[in-house]
Amino acid sequence: MSDDMDDVVREFLGESRENLDQIDVDLVALEQSPDDGSIIARIFRAIHTIKGTCGFLGFTRLEGVSHAGENVLSALRDEEIAPTPVMTTVLLAMVDVIREMLVRIEATGDEGAGDYTVLIQQLTELYRGGAPQVGPTGTPGVEMVVGPPHDAIVMVSPTSPPVIVAPPAPSIVAAPAPPAPPPGSPPTIDASAGPAHAEVAQVETSIRVDVALLDKLMNLVGELVLARNQIVQFTGANGDATFIGATQQLNLITTELQEGVMKTRMQPIGNIWQKFPRVVRDLARACDKRVELVMEGESTELDKTLIEAIKDPLTHLVRNAVDHGIETPERRAASGKPPVGRLLLRAFHEGGQVNVEVIDDGGGLDAERIRDKALERGIISPDQASRMGERELFRLVFLPGFSTAAKVTNVSGRGVGMDVVRTNIERIGGTIDLHGKRGVGTTIKIKIPLTLAIIPALVVASGDNRYAIPQASLVELVHLEGDRARDGVELLYGVPVYRLRGKLLTLVYLADALQDTAPSASDADDVSIVVLQADDRQFGLVVQAVHDTEEIVVKPLGKHLKGTPVFAGATIMGDGRVALILDILGLAKHTRVLAEGHERGRIDTAAAVVGAADDRQTLLVFATPDDGRMAIPLSRVARLEEFPRGVVERVGRELLVQYRGEIMPVVDLNEMLVERRVAPRANHTAAASPLIQVVVFSHHGAHVGLIVDQILDIVENSLANPRPAGRPGVLGTVVISGRVTELLDVEAVLHRAQPATAWNEPLQLAASNEESAHGA
Amino acid sequence: MALDGQFCTFFVRGLFLGLEVTCIQEVIRYQPLTVVPLTSPVIAGLMNLRGQIVTAIDLRHRLGLAPRDPGVRPINVVVRASDGPVSLLVDEIGDVIEVEEAAFERPPDTLGPEARGLIRGAYKLKGRLLLVLDAARTLDSDTEN
Numbered sequence: 001m002s003d004d005m006d007d008v009v010r011e012f013l014g015e016s017r018e019n020l021d022q023i024d025v026d027l028v029a030l031e032q033s034p035d036d037g038s039i040i041a042r043i044f045r046a047i048h049t050i051k052g053t054c055g056f057l058g059f060t061r062l063e064g065v066s067h068a069g070e071n072v073l074s075a076l077r078d079e080e081i082a083p084t085p086v087m088t089t090v091l092l093a094m095v096d097v098i099r100e101m102l103v104r105i106e107a108t109g110d111e112g113a114g115d116y117t118v119l120i121q122q123l124t125e126l127y128r129g130g131a132p133q134v135g136p137t138g139t140p141g142v143e144m145v146v147g148p149p150h151d152a153i154v155m156v157s158p159t160s161p162p163v164i165v166a167p168p169a170p171s172i173v174a175a176p177a178p179p180a181p182p183p184g185s186p187p188t189i190d191a192s193a194g195p196a197h198a199e200v201a202q203v204e205t206s207i208r209v210d211v212a213l214l215d216k217l218m219n220l221v222g223e224l225v226l227a228r229n230q231i232v233q234f235t236g237a238n239g240d241a242t243f244i245g246a247t248q249q250l251n252l253i254t255t256e257l258q259e260g261v262m263k264t265r266m267q268p269i270g271n272i273w274q275k276f277p278r279v280v281r282d283l284a285r286a287c288d289k290r291v292e293l294v295m296e297g298e299s300t301e302l303d304k305t306l307i308e309a310i311k312d313p314l315t316h317l318v319r320n321a322v323d324h325g326i327e328t329p330e331r332r333a334a335s336g337k338p339p340v341g342r343l344l345l346r347a348f349h350e351g352g353q354v355n356v357e358v359i360d361d362g363g364g365l366d367a368e369r370i371r372d373k374a375l376e377r378g379i380i381s382p383d384q385a386s387r388m389g390e391r392e393l394f395r396l397v398f399l400p401g402f403s404t405a406a407k408v409t410n411v412s413g414r415g416v417g418m419d420v421v422r423t424n425i426e427r428i429g430g431t432i433d434l435h436g437k438r439g440v441g442t443t444i445k446i447k448i449p450l451t452l453a454i455i456p457a458l459v460v461a462s463g464d465n466r467y468a469i470p471q472a473s474l475v476e477l478v479h480l481e482g483d484r485a486r487d488g489v490e491l492l493y494g495v496p497v498y499r500l501r502g503k504l505l506t507l508v509y510l511a512d513a514l515q516d517t518a519p520s521a522s523d524a525d526d527v528s529i530v531v532l533q534a535d536d537r538q539f540g541l542v543v544q545a546v547h548d549t550e551e552i553v554v555k556p557l558g559k560h561l562k563g564t565p566v567f568a569g570a571t572i573m574g575d576g577r578v579a580l581i582l583d584i585l586g587l588a589k590h591t592r593v594l595a596e597g598h599e600r601g602r603i604d605t606a607a608a609v610v611g612a613a614d615d616r617q618t619l620l621v622f623a624t625p626d627d628g629r630m631a632i633p634l635s636r637v638a639r640l641e642e643f644p645r646g647v648v649e650r651v652g653r654e655l656l657v658q659y660r661g662e663i664m665p666v667v668d669l670n671e672m673l674v675e676r677r678v679a680p681r682a683n684h685t686a687a688a689s690p691l692i693q694v695v696v697f698s699h700h701g702a703h704v705g706l707i708v709d710q711i712l713d714i715v716e717n718s719l720a721n722p723r724p725a726g727r728p729g730v731l732g733t734v735v736i737s738g739r740v741t742e743l744l745d746v747e748a749v750l751h752r753a754q755p756a757t758a759w760n761e762p763l764q765l766a767a768s769n770e771e772s773a774h775g776a
Numbered sequence: 777m778a779l780d781g782q783f784c785t786f787f788v789r790g791l792f793l794g795l796e797v798t799c800i801q802e803v804i805r806y807q808p809l810t811v812v813p814l815t816s817p818v819i820a821g822l823m824n825l826r827g828q829i830v831t832a833i834d835l836r837h838r839l840g841l842a843p844r845d846p847g848v849r850p851i852n853v854v855v856r857a858s859d860g861p862v863s864l865l866v867d868e869i870g871d872v873i874e875v876e877e878a879a880f881e882r883p884p885d886t887l888g889p890e891a892r893g894l895i896r897g898a899y900k901l902k903g904r905l906l907l908v909l910d911a912a913r914t915l916d917s918d919t920e921n
């Protein structure tokens with residue numbers, strides 16, 4: 001048993017225990033209000049989850065019990081049978097049996113060899129509408145003392161020694177000797193040694209903290225920050241040396257505390273993805289399929305509550321994709337696809353939201369089959385069906401009790417699933433959308449608001465108000481001064497445009513878009529253009545002033561402002577004022593830069609992305625000294641800057657620039673590269689220019705600059721199959737926009753900038769990168 | 777319909793209004809507001825209430841009354857709502873007063889369209905009328921006009 005497996009099992013145990021506690025409560029509540037469908041649905045889902053998971057983990061007995069229970073609940077949900085007190089008793093007994101097995105699994109790693117046929121029989125009888133004999137006197141086989149839900153329940157069965165289970169604290173007394181552990185399993189705890197040992201397994205380095213407490217801490221820290229700001233201002237006016245010192249200390253500690261508290265709530269989405277490789281592998285095996293799982297953006301951070309909330313829905317989607325989406329190798333081969341199916345999980349921040357996508361290249365959705373199924377189940381009328389478009393039909397999948405699976409499998413196909421997924425996503429204010437094409441694949445997009453997520457954002461001003469623009473949408477900043485400010489913006493039949501490296505960029509004036517009373521920026525002396533990416537389109541947002549980039553805490557808007565299309569949320573700035581966060585997609589749609597129907601056109605490309613997504617990258621292209629072209633991944637670039645030539649100072653062999661309050665080492669591309677030709681550079685005019693263009697990298701908290709001749713463009717291009725590099729400092733050569741372009745080795749630049757520091761790690765990385773590029 | 781108990785009272789353009797004390801979170805002086813463009817004029821803006829972002833609703837606008845003079849700073853009556861606190865901007869704050877059920881009367885049918893639905897009724901106090909607001913409807917800006 002690998003560590004991986006341990007994690008999966010441990011997670012399953014913790015999760016199931018919570019589920020069981022909830023079922024206890026719900027079953028009792030169900031007795032009070034037997035007609036409450038939502039309670040039945042909740043119990044059903046909980047049991048369904050337990051059954052599904054133990055199916056993967058190979059706990060067949062546990063699966064058998066929960067499967068029988070699920071049948072009863074399924075019938076209950078569909079109102080085929082009515083709840084009775086006897087039923088509640090039997091279901092509670094089932095919960096206790098499951099709990100007992102969980103305790104055993106935790107202690108020994110094995111579910112034990114208990115015989116639960118009597119319980120399963122009782123459940124089956126209930127399922128068929130019968131009323132099994134249960135009570136203190138007992139049916140042969142099982143004797144139950146049923147009391148309030150948290151009392152100890154004694155179960156006696158003829159085939160196994162008596163086991164006492166006392167929820168919620170697990171304690172085992174006189175369990176049968178555990179079977180021999182499988183090789184490689186963690187040290188087995190002798191269950192008969194007593195409860196103390198069983199609890200040892202639960203001790204971990206982390207503790208569970210109520211999220212409400214974290215919320216409270218967060219708010220308190222927010223107040224502290226404001227108080228700090230006031231004190232800092234006050235200190236500025238009354239300069240007593242000791243007081244200033246104490247204030248600075250307070251300042252630092254507050255900042256650190258704020259960061260710490262924020263961090264407690266953030267988790268990379270990779271935490272919940274970790275278990276998917278195994279889930280996919282096991283499931284693919286069980287279905288005789290071959291599936292390759294690709295994950296992108298594992299480090300995308302999300303608020304803890306959101307992570308929790310999307311865990312189950314994502315698991316469902318992944319299971320669905322493997323079970324229903326991807327076809328068997330034979331069928332794939334028959335339709336001309338590679339035998340191994342591809343399942344892509346992708347997460348990224350966009351427009352102030354976290355996007356999570358589950359993309360498979362399987363059989364896709366069959367609109368006709370969905371229609372037939374919906375008709376068959378009476379979900380829609382034939383009249384409605386004839387009027388529904390493909391998209392509307394797809395959305396039917398999210399209705400309760402809907403499943404297109406031809407048969408009910410062990411894994412999915414009971415009609416639970418998509419409705420649960422949607423309920424859970426919508427509960428946290430998210431949206432889920434489903435695209436697909438028959439035979440090509442299915443793309444499921446989940447958008448979650450960034451409740452409390454922290455994102456880097458650019459703060460811009462319009463009139464008296466400040467707005468935050470999520471950095472994820474930001475492409476570059478263009479600042480026009482003097483003549484360029486007057487002539488740079490041209491009108492194309494009334495639409496303002498700007499020529500950005502020869503291409504027309506549509507401009508939107510923020511003040512106009514927001515109908516702000518601020519004076520229109522068009523008659524200002526200088527023009528600040530924020531180039532933004534909305535979907536696949538770029539546009540320029542003209543703002544009054546550009547402030548700095550800041551890490552902001554995103555807070556949702558109250559219900560009164562939910563309908564506002566151009567704001568994704570709000571944040572509190574350093575001075576305690578509230579600033580609105582722009583929703584770039586919403587803004588683009590609002591200003592009609594993006595057509596409303598635009599998303600339709602993307603359905604097909606989304607599926608096509610499956611094949612291409614892995615090797616396409618956004619690249620920054622610039623000119624090299626010898627009139628060649630070079631590119632670096634834009635993701636490595638922190639900022640693009642323009643400095644007067646004079647600010648570069650030479651200290652010893654190093655070039656340094658004073659930059660944003662620090663001393664930044666810079667590397668001149670001309671000096672760094674070994675040129676292939678020594679001929680004078682006729683084309684090289686940059687030397688005469690008073691300004692130099694610098695690409696700034698952020699590395700281990702410090703900045704490193706790279707002086708380039710000219711920044712040419714930002715393009716998206718495939719990096720597949722590069723030609724080996726011709727000189728050091730270059731990773732390889734590819735063709736971009738019809739020109740042979742060298743890929744600059746960023747690590748080599750960083751290494752050159754500060755060779756003496758302890759950057760051994762990136763150094764090695766650079767070496768291996770170079771090797772792989774040469775090998776390719 | 778009648779309500780017994782304590783009311784938090786305030787003034788909006790001469791009207792003497794009240795809300796049950798139990799639904800009031802706090803009363804605070806004027807806070808700087810961040811204007812939200814492209815939204816209903818009833819929304820005065822957003823404010824920072826100890827790290828929490830709270831929407832402020834201008835009660836004058838909500839009740840269809842003339843706007844406040846620019847120099848006059850309103851007061852925030854922060855009301856607990858189902859999804860977090862919402863602030864109502866009022867002109868002036870009054871006392872918390874206790875009322876008797878017997879003094880309650882439903883509003884006349886001739887009430888203006890803006891106030892209809894928002895004012896649940898009036899308590900006949902000595903010398904003046906205390907108009908009781910319906911908190912839920914007052915906070916629901918969608919029903920406006």
